[in-house]
Amino acid sequence: MKQSQSKVFIILFTFFILVLNPAFGAISELKSGTFSWLKLVMTLAGGLAFFLYGMEKMSEGMKKSAGDRLRNVLSALTNNRVVGMFVGAFVTMVIQSSSATTVMLVSFVQAQLMTFVQSLGVILGADIGTTITAQLVAFKLTDYALLMIAVGFALTMFSKKDSTKYFGEAILGFGILFFGMKLMSDAMKPLRTLQPFIDLLKGLENPALSLLVGALFTALVQSSSAFTGIVIVLAQQGLLTLEAGIPLIFGANIGTCITAGLASIGSSREAKRVAIAHVLFKVGGVLLFIFWIPTFAEIIRSISPSSVDVGIDKLAAEAPRQIANAHTIFNVSLALFFLPFTTFFANTILKVFPEQEKEKGIQPATWHLDDSVISTPALAIDLARNEIYRMSNIFGRMLTAVIKPFKSNNHLIDEKYPQLTLIEGIEMREEKLDFLEERIVEYLRKIGRQELSDNQIQDVYGMMSIVNDIESIGDILEKNMLPLIAKKSALKTDFSNEGREEIEIFHTKVCKQISRLKDAFSELDPYLAKRIMAKEEKYTDLETEYRTRHLQRLHNEKEESIHTHEIHMELMDLLKQINVYTGNIAKTIHSMGVNN
Secondary structure, eight states, X not given: OHHHHHHHHXXXXXXXXXXXXXXXXXXXXXXXXXXXXXXXXXXXXXXXXXXXXXXXXXXXXXXXXHTTHXXXXXXTOOSXXXXXXXXXXXXXXXXXXXXXXXXXXXXXXXXXXXXXXXXHHHHHHHHHHHHHHHHHHHSOOGGGHHHHHHHHHHHHHHOOSHHHHHHHHHXXXXXXXXHHHHHHHHHHGGGGGOHHHHHHHHGGGSHHHHHHXXXXXXXXXXXXXXXXXHHHHHHHTTOOOHHHHHHHHHHHHHHTHHHHHXXXXXXXXXXXXXXXHHHHXXXXXXXXXXXXXXXXXXXXXXXXXXXXXXXXXXXXXXXXXXXXXXXXXXXXXXXXXXXXXXXXXXXXXXXXXXXXXXXOOOSOOOSSOOGGGTTSHHHHHHHHHHHXXXXXXXXXXXXXXXXXXXXXXXXXXXXXXXXXXXXXXXXXXXXXXXXXXXXXXXXXXXXXXXXXXXHXXXXXXXXXXXXXXXXXXXXXXXXXXXXXXXXXXXXXXXXXXXXXHHHHHHHHHHHHHHHHHHHHHHHTOHHHHHHHHHHHHHHHHHHHHHHHHHHHHHHTXXXXXXXXXXXXXXXXXXXXXXXXXXXXXXXXXXXXXXXO
16 A cells, blocks of 8 residues: 555656646746745755655665665674674665664664674764765766656656665655755855855854754754755855865764764663764764864865866865765764774763663563664564564573472572562563563554565564464463462372473473574574474374373372372463464464575
């Protein structure tokens, strides 16, 4: 449904640009010779809207083209800070926002998917990734905007391959972006001769004022790439010098910290450290450069192409490329300067925000789910998978603990939370499973509303099924096995030696199945999933064999077997049900693994 609506919008939008826009242009020609502030504001607002929408559309197309490869890129995050820097640059280049990358880092650190020290290299790389957009915008491709829109439209609408459609969507967004730039650029042409506006822009050569303007505007639109594009558009009309553009770019780099800061509010201390590191890198970098802007500008001019034009035309020809180069060199220099000192920065920030005593973790809470990454399904699916893995750990502890009261009548306490009894620990974890099942399914539904590839759709449905099966196992443990413990305690009689051994063996085998499931799910390993399915059948046969042995002891009127018959049979049946659920989950993992 969403894809069809998107196609309708693309058709209408393209119709407006290719057919109606020339008509509006003809009408505007009738008013030539007069300066209209209303027309200027409308065109600038419309151009900015197209620019921002095109950037979003291009980002969506690139994210879809990258698809699950983003997951593989993130898995490359190691303690190697250089690798982390390149990962940050690549991911930011794809999603077109260093703020979004930093917000994701906040969620990843919060979810314990990476350490705080690892995130520092990625932050520096993210700053480099933003410069790609500025370099592309600095190329004068506005004359080819309609061609890019037409090509992107054709690929999106008429291609049968998803990969080609996504590539077309990225080209379409790129074309819309440049069309918005053309509108803004054309609207600004009259301002070249408007003295009050020229005087206003000359005031931006004051570094303090430019920093403030750049920071505030970037914080408002929450995209340093968008603000950089606007600065370059001003420069393309000869309205902005390099000396005025550099502090504006510096201000944009500071303004992009605000989004990450907002994302860290209410999060863990490690997540707050990510936001603080982002601010320190940006502010520190600006302080390193701000006092020698004239010298920096001369260096940029010496390495940037020059023009034979004179006056304002020379400024319009040279300044856009110079500003883009200044943006790139600033961020690359920043990364190379700070990268060797990431450990020092990490230790400094850890002193400001030291470790606190860990929370007891008794109250239900999600660790990994983050709505801010839902627009990037490959990453959101990874977060959901990690939350489900956590669910498997929780019910694994429940299964390990639940057998103990059947082996001992002593007062037992929870292994992880000694303030709880063993029974209270099982009940507490069942509440967690219910809570997580509801939250994960809701999160997966939100992911399902995005435009997904066939493999991603399979992953979402598969994980919904797995979550439901895990929650069902939790119900068996809490609703069926706990009452059985009370029955067993009331008997004052133990199982026969043979019966106890069979229960312990079968329970151990079921626990091993759970351990295999966690490994298979973590790697989406279809071969291990197939092994679990084979083991499920084998263990079902083993339960039948043990049942027959128990009935034989009952037939022989063995006293312990007679007294514990009902509990013995029910306990083995419940363990068998859990074993069957492991087989069901393994089948789902197998189908997901084969498709991936």
